[in-house]
Amino acid sequence: MSEIEGGEGRRRRLLPLLTSGHGGRSAMTCKYRCGDACSHPAPNASDNEYFGDMVSTAMSRRGLLRTGAAAAVVVGAGSTSALTTAAPAAARPSGPKPPSQLRPTPPEYGRPVGFTPVGDNGLDSVVVPNGYDWSVTIAWGDPVEDGAPEFDFDNQSVDAQLRQFGYNADFVAVLPLDRNFDRAVLWVNHEYTNDELMFRGWPGPEAADPELLRISMAAHGGSVVELERVGDTGEWKPATRGRRRYNRRVHTNTEFRLTGAAAGSEHVRTGADPDGTTVLGTLNNCAGGVTPWGTILSGEENFHQYFGATADVTDSATVERYNRYGIRTSAGTGRGWERADERFDVANEPNEPNRFGWVVEVDPYDPDSTPRKHTALGRFKHEGANVNIAADGRAVAYMGDDERFDYVYKFVSRKKYRDGNSKRDREHNMTLLEDGDLYVAKFTGNSPEFPGNPPADGLFDGTGEWLPLVKDGESMVDGMTVDEVLVFTRLAADKLGPTKMDRPEDVEPHPVTGTVYIALTNNNRRTPGQIDEPNPRPDNKFGHVMGIDEDGADAAATSFTWHIVLLAGDPENPDTYYGGFDKSQVSQISCPDNVAFDPAGRLWLATDGMSGSLGPNDGMFVMPVEGEDTGHLRRFLSVPVGAECCGPFITPDGRTALMAVQHPGDGDGASPDSPLSTFPYGGQPRPSVVTVWRTVPDEDGYIGD
Ligand code: FEO
Ligand code: CA
Ligand code: CA
Secondary structure, rough: OEEOOOOOOOEEOOOOOOOOOOOOOHHHHHHHOOOOOOHHHOOOOOOOOOOOOOOOOOOOOOOOOOOOOOHHHHHHHHOOOOOOOOOOOOOOOOOOOOOOHHHOOOOOOOOOOOOOOOOOOOOOEEEOOOOOEEEEEOOOEEEEOOOOOOOOOHHOOOOHHHEOOOOOOEEEEEEEEEOOOEEEEEEEEOOOOOHHHHHHOOOOOOOOOOHHHHHHHHHHEEEOOOOOOOEOOOOOEEEOOOOOOOEEEEEOEEEEEEEEEOOHHHHHHHHHHOOOOEOOOOOOOOOOOOEEOOOEEEEEOHHHHHHHOOOOOOOOHHHHHHHHHHOOOOOOOOOHHOOOOOEEEEOOOHHHHHHHHOOEEOOOOOOOOOOEEEHHHHHOOOOEEEEEEEEOOOEEEEEOOOEEEEEEEEEEEEEEEEOOOOOHHHHOOOOOOEEEEEEEEEEEEEEOOOOOOOOOOOOOOEEEEEEEEEEEEEEEEEEEEOOHHHHOOOHHHHHOOOOOOOOEEEEEEOOOOEEEEEOOEOOOOOOOHHHHEEEOOOOOOOOEEEEEEEEEHHOOOEEEEEEEEEEEEOOOOOOEEEEOOOOOHHEEEEEEEEEOOOOOEEEEEEEEEEHHOOOOOEEEEOOOOOOOOOOOEEEEOOOOOOOOOEEEEOOOOOEEEEEEEEEOOOOOEEEEOEOOOOOOOOOOOEEEEEEEEEEEOOOOOOOOO
């Protein structure tokens, strides 16, 4: 144990952490969500450098207060992020209005967190602070498209599921439909299915009736659901029948158009799509973002698990590429899908896996639109993507590759964003992600004495570079063409020596300061010899959060500074850091996954893995990231037993929080005949979206006060 004097006089004790098994999750979750990624070696076998021979860590408060000129530079360019997303004037079928016409006025920027935090618990319920209430907005199996039947657990069908709300809700976003913000569209990702909880007597993927497999497939993708405000409260409910004009299910048979330099590439052509331009379906959609032009971005994450092989893969180049993405190369199955649709058999269609692992863009305002997969943003296990606008108007998308020891990326568009609300402006902006430069991040610490000694400056911080993979339409990677860089992005990035991170999840720019926050959820495989200043803890089972500041406050910059703002875990553990705030005053958190901001500029975090690492149920937390309250993290809610918390989303008026309860009742040994959870309606557990609002509003009723 050691101690260090913090930058502002605080003493912090330092202690290495204990080891964990599945990174905080049940074995069941690992199997169905990540395809047992934790059980395999990390796919990044490149020889990029590590630093380290010592486990001690140190941290002090950064004391960063971003106001004035630096913030103002970004406000003009980047204020159209998820918080203030414009509803496009050109949207169909009706004419939504921009947020400047919404009421009420968003809350005062920088206000402190005021609610009494929710305590640790293992309850089979959503728990919110006093003065708040919650309701289930929509749950797995609820009707989405017209004609969808009501949910019937023991009589599921493909036809029903294709029109009902899918399984395992993840990313959540709400976009306005009218000037009073009384109507809105909800987008929700359906990341994956827990087949063992969906079907009574589930026999496993090798033996399951292909009809069950097709139901499971149909439960993937996403949903658009029209919402209505309940009275004058912060509560939202699905629109009544007859007012569901925007409702839509996107699923594994929905047609997507490939865009960008890898569209039509030999690596994405298949027997069913010899042009390599049209893909059926989207898979494992994890997190996402709302673009300034009012569309949804959604990340295809652990797509590898859906591909089986009826024969060994022998082509050496294919084997190398599959290995880097965790795709099966020996005969066998993952989810059994090749038994229901032969395109998921890599022995039959070796390029089909190359058509997944992209960022997809969906226009929730146009139920007839063809969603797109943007190859210019690279192919990896995309957690999500969030857009900011650079000083010169180019669109910048920040992205994490969620795998142990993988990388952080950004895309910079070739064309510039048009800050207008006309139909032509929107059509132009919807092309921005089809062409541009792609970069991968290299982080360098500024305390060369670490590891070995605590950082003398008391900070885990330093500088960084965005290393170009594609620039001005040219490959910047020796021996690889542009389409190869985009389709096999992990292999291309390996050649440039970026920094191996502790599972980069959400990467999201702050809407005012432009600081980009990165949730690094955990990495139980990092050894003491592999720690470095940006990933300073071995066996990092609690995770951390990093902020990066682009040079010149310009999102298109190719260099930046970075600093760690949160080292999660039991606050009494001396290895943790809560922004320098008094740790006796904070709620404990681990495994930060999804990130959002509210109109007051506060950072919201949803967790995945609290129960397996710290004990209590997962939840949703808020933490100011500016001013004296920086690091004052409080738990806003907890989700039911076995669930992870996804989303989260704070509406642009600051009055409503939404989040997803993903895989309630997930745990070893759970089944429909022996459920661990009955959330939300009694009976079988059903992944759900939950709305939270204030019942005892202050003068404005804002969430988080
Ligand atoms: Fe699907 Fe990275 O969480
Ligand atoms: Ca340092
Ligand atoms: Ca996630």
